[in-house]
Amino acid sequence: MVMDLDPFSLSLEELLRLDSLALHHLAKKSAAMRTCCEVLSGRLLLAIERTGVYREHGCSGGVHYGVMQLGLPLRKARLLVRVARELEGLPYLRLLANQGMIEWSKLREIVRVATLETEREWADICKKRTYAEIEKLVARSQRGEIPGDCDLREGPRSELRCHYSPEQMAVLERGLQVMCQQAGRAIGMGEAIELLFAEKLNDGALADEEELGLVRQEALKDLGWVDVIQAETEVVEDIRIVNPKSRIPTKVQRGKILRRDGYCCAVPGCPNRLWLEVHHIIFYADGGLTRPSNLITLCSRCHANVHEGRLILRGEAPGGVRYLNEFGRDIRVQRALDVAFWLDRWCGRRGEEEETRYVRARGELLTAAA
Structure with a gap:
């Protein structure tokens, strides 16, 4: 009989000789055994914690015991204890788990929200839904709630990847921050892009949710006629065409600053030509702009001296910079x-x-x- 077979005693060669029905039953049996073992392990850790047995082994609690004595990952030990603790108040789910009649992956999710009044309904939902669907339902539910019927299937999605310069990224981050403040909630980059384009399609007026829905419906009509074209692009390498309020100099900016300063640390008496960095004379945090007159080449040691207060820079680059020590004396003198x-x-x-x-x-x- 298939049900009498011990899956632990069968080798891979013996499993390969079984028919499909036998393999299916053994797989279901192993899944049930896994649930029983996981629940038992969590219950044992909980008992070890409450009886204080962990102290005899130099541990600080049941979770610590599971990590040090049983070789469990910390996250796994915490999960086992959490599920065992939740099952104490859920007798029906505990019975199903002891009999291996519910999958462990689903059980560990639903105990987050199930209560004595709702545990049977959650058990029925587990029979009809996949683990991914259970995970989403739990995320949408509060403890004690039963999720209504809803369509958890996701429609087709497109992926858009973009490469941004530091200046563009600074603009995007600041713009997204302003949008979140105006909306009074968190807005993701995808939603922000959709809102901005919907605004353009709405003649510049900010689209509300109803208008945004109309734009989405109109866009769906043309999805079958989309063609991909290759656009010609050009990299602008003019050091003046930058955003002076960005924090990080562009690659072109940095190269021109290094050439201007002779690929050498600009501090008088420092001959270092290695580990060169571009520094803001007036700190960016203090309102300093990222423009050539406020940028200077320093080696990593002199750069550290500036930020540690042992070297003070004043004036504008390249010829109007004063280099002062921590006592305010000009180091040139x-x-x-x-x-x-x-x-x-x-x-x-x-x-x-x-x-x-x-x-x-x-x-x-x-x-x-x-």
């Missing part, structure tokens, strides 16, 4: 004085004080500052 001082030391100057390079450099800098 300090560097010139340091170079003059060490040249005197290396050359062994022993003349009068006014003849040293250090004194001459300091005098020249003071004169220039005046």
